[in-house]
Amino acid sequence: MRKLIGPIATAAILAGSLATGAVAQETIKIGVTQPLTGAFAASGNYVAQGAKIAEDEINKAGGVLGKKIQLIIEDNKSNPTEAVSTVEKLIEKDKVPVLMGAWSSTLTLAVMPKLQEYRVPMVVETSSSGKITTSGNPYIFRISPTSEMEAKAFQPLVAKMGIKKADFLYTNNDFGIGSGAEYAKMLKANGVKIGVMETMDPKATDFSAQLAKIKAAGGDTLFVTTAVEQLTLILKQAKEQQLKVRIVSCGGSNSPDQLIEQAGAAANGSYHTTFFPPWFPEVTKNPDVSKRYMAEWKKRGHNVGGLTEGYRGYDGIYVAVAGIKAAGKADPEAIRKALWGVHVKGVYGDISFMKQGPAGKESGQNVPTVYLVEIKDGKVVKTSF
Amino acid sequence: MGELVQHLLNATILGGTYALLGIGLTLIFGIMRVVNFTHGELYAFGAYCMYALAMLLGVNFFVALVLAMILGAALGAVLEIVLLSRLRGADIDTTMLVMIGAWIVMQNTEQLVWSGVALSIANPFPADPLVMGPLSVSWNRVFVFAAALLLIAGTYHLVNRTRLGKAMRATFQDRDTAALMGIRIDRIHTATFALGSSLAAAAGALLGPVFVVAPTMGDLAASKAFAIVILGGLGSVTGATLGGFILAFVEEIGAGYISSGYRDAMGFLLIILILLVRPTGLFAQKERIG
Numbered sequence A: 001m002r003k004l005i006g007p008i009a010t011a012a013i014l015a016g017s018l019a020t021g022a023v024a025q026e027t028i029k030i031g032v033t034q035p036l037t038g039a040f041a042a043s044g045n046y047v048a049q050g051a052k053i054a055e056d057e058i059n060k061a062g063g064v065l066g067k068k069i070q071l072i073i074e075d076n077k078s079n080p081t082e083a084v085s086t087v088e089k090l091i092e093k094d095k096v097p098v099l100m101g102a103w104s105s106t107l108t109l110a111v112m113p114k115l116q117e118y119r120v121p122m123v124v125e126t127s128s129s130g131k132i133t134t135s136g137n138p139y140i141f142r143i144s145p146t147s148e149m150e151a152k153a154f155q156p157l158v159a160k161m162g163i164k165k166a167d168f169l170y171t172n173n174d175f176g177i178g179s180g181a182e183y184a185k186m187l188k189a190n191g192v193k194i195g196v197m198e199t200m201d202p203k204a205t206d207f208s209a210q211l212a213k214i215k216a217a218g219g220d221t222l223f224v225t226t227a228v229e230q231l232t233l234i235l236k237q238a239k240e241q242q243l244k245v246r247i248v249s250c251g252g253s254n255s256p257d258q259l260i261e262q263a264g265a266a267a268n269g270s271y272h273t274t275f276f277p278p279w280f281p282e283v284t285k286n287p288d289v290s291k292r293y294m295a296e297w298k299k300r301g302h303n304v305g306g307l308t309e310g311y312r313g314y315d316g317i318y319v320a321v322a323g324i325k326a327a328g329k330a331d332p333e334a335i336r337k338a339l340w341g342v343h344v345k346g347v348y349g350d351i352s353f354m355k356q357g358p359a360g361k362e363s364g365q366n367v368p369t370v371y372l373v374e375i376k377d378g379k380v381v382k383t384s385f
Numbered sequence B: 001m002g003e004l005v006q007h008l009l010n011a012t013i014l015g016g017t018y019a020l021l022g023i024g025l026t027l028i029f030g031i032m033r034v035v036n037f038t039h040g041e042l043y044a045f046g047a048y049c050m051y052a053l054a055m056l057l058g059v060n061f062f063v064a065l066v067l068a069m070i071l072g073a074a075l076g077a078v079l080e081i082v083l084l085s086r087l088r089g090a091d092i093d094t095t096m097l098v099m100i101g102a103w104i105v106m107q108n109t110e111q112l113v114w115s116g117v118a119l120s121i122a123n124p125f126p127a128d129p130l131v132m133g134p135l136s137v138s139w140n141r142v143f144v145f146a147a148a149l150l151l152i153a154g155t156y157h158l159v160n161r162t163r164l165g166k167a168m169r170a171t172f173q174d175r176d177t178a179a180l181m182g183i184r185i186d187r188i189h190t191a192t193f194a195l196g197s198s199l200a201a202a203a204g205a206l207l208g209p210v211f212v213v214a215p216t217m218g219d220l221a222a223s224k225a226f227a228i229v230i231l232g233g234l235g236s237v238t239g240a241t242l243g244g245f246i247l248a249f250v251e252e253i254g255a256g257y258i259s260s261g262y263r264d265a266m267g268f269l270l271i272i273l274i275l276l277v278r279p280t281g282l283f284a285q286k287e288r289i290g
Helices: A002-026 A041-060 A080-092 A105-118 A147-161 A174-189 A208-217 A228-240 A256-267 A287-299 A304-327 A332-339 B002-031 B039-056 B061-082 B092-114 B139-161 B163-173 B175-180 B185-207 B217-232 B237-257 B260-277
Strands: A027-034 A068-075 A099-101 A122-124 A140-142 A165-171 A193-200 A221-225 A246-250 A271-274 A344-346 A349-351 A354-356 A363-365 A371-376 A379-382 B130-132 B135-137
Touching: A027 A041, A027 A080, A027 A304, A041 A068, A041 A228, A041 A287, A041 A304, A068 A080, A068 A304, A080 A099, A080 A105, A099 A105, A099 A304, A105 A122, A105 A174, A122 A304, A147 A174, A147 A246, A147 A271, A165 A174, A165 A208, A174 A193, A174 A221, A193 A208, A193 B260, A208 A228, A208 B002, A208 B237, A208 B260, A221 A228, A228 A246, A228 A256, A256 A271, A256 A304, A256 A371, A256 A379, A287 A304, A304 A332, A304 A344, B002 B039, B002 B135, B002 B139, B002 B163, B002 B185, B002 B217, B002 B237, B039 B061, B039 B092, B039 B185, B039 B217, B061 B185, B135 B139, B139 B163, B139 B185, B139 B237, B163 B175, B163 B185, B175 B185, B185 B217, B217 B237, B217 B260, B237 B260
Parallel strands: A027 A068, A027 A099, A099 A122, A122 A140, A140 A363, A165 A193, A165 A221, A221 A246, A246 A271
Antiparallel strands: A271 A371, A344 A349, A354 A363, A371 A379, B130 B135
């Protein structure tokens, strides 16, 4: 038996390399780095599922430049060090001319120096930290909004909601700190008093200490920035501690459907920013695109709670492919230049890039629409403001 | 004033949880001297058992708790027999590497089976919290606290007052002598690991309904458990219990009055301070070296 293993393994490896060799000639590869395991696994998998829908749709419609596209999805394990390794692997081994990633701001910031080193552009589909597009990295093209844009979109609601004194609770990473700072700046400029700014470890599950402090601070609105898992616990624990303030979640990774399912009655009366409202797709800029994406998502049996995350990957791949098409070749530098001129009708809205960051080495930044929704009696509704 | 009392109440409730996490590990890490990296996964296993039993199969909440503990003990026994029994007498590094491997396999299996989406477990307690003046606490947490105290008392009794406990302590003090005295040391190894595992699973089953259930839930639990055991002194049930409460108070008061950003660092800062003064931890038993 042992004698057989050698030749069989060799044959398998040969067959494998022949197969990939053959495929490589016909396809254009796009590298994707997402947190498929670890703390952000749920969201990362949704983005990957959305990306695969886009891949299949594009290939069914004939691909790009006469070739099919092929996604190479790597797991960055929710870990910045691993994220860097995945990007190096995708660029060096798979020779991808364009990337999409890396979900969280911390992961994206970690891989950015590598993009500059290897000169390969990346479409950023989720991250919101301002630093990503203002640090002078010309290989970054972000389709998701920055925390600053989100805070600005919220501005007209401050008076309408009657916010007088706000407290903050955010996750202690680039995403949370950036969001807290931008919202606090905007609120202050609108005459709102800022109470306490509390932080939490991204892995923490018990927030009793922070919530007791927030209760004592006595604001009328609590702005929370974190992903859905911690948000679920915060809503539940706020109810346990009888914290009777209005809770607004920021950052758009809050999956209201999952909150309703898991936090139950504790989710009622909370507000959530989102960049795609699947409960009323008709209000989006491109309702036909939104509905097509939603129909395919449901057809594939994916978790409906993931609709508010999967579109990021769906749009990201369409944008990368538009870049390849406009470049006319699968070359990183040509794609980088071409991405400046793309116009994509996506779930995020009409996607195109404006310049952000220091002159001469600007990053691309899209301006998506920001929506605020409310959870009322176990249902997601448009806010009445 | 109300805020301080609420902080103290929160810390007491959280302390019960931490103590429960600590005692399971103190048996395995403290008495057996196995650096048990699977502790957090056994905790997650308990929570997933609870989800499967209570939410999918419709088993009664309290019956499911007991079943989760039994399943945790069974998984612990399997781990001990399959992995650790071959490593008796191996050096600590080898065992540690094997346990790291088991940890990674277990965590990835959880994600494969349950996906990374967090799950929640309904509990039979009233949704409105228990309110006493300005203070409030959820009924579910009160139940967890009571159950934790019961399990801690039971474990203390078992280790210090029963023949099995005596045999455990004897085996891990001096294997050869214990064997000569007629103790079936293989069984004692398996039983101790199973008991520690079942306590980890109990903690997961109790806390699953309080928090949410996710494949990475064990990482934080394990790091807290190691901190508690080192703080309290290896192998001491009393030490692990008090260590749990001390950690909870330091975290809660630290987050409340110093900075919540350093909440999770406070505990480790405390460990450094305590180990500087008492290198064996607060309640370590005297032991023979060599």
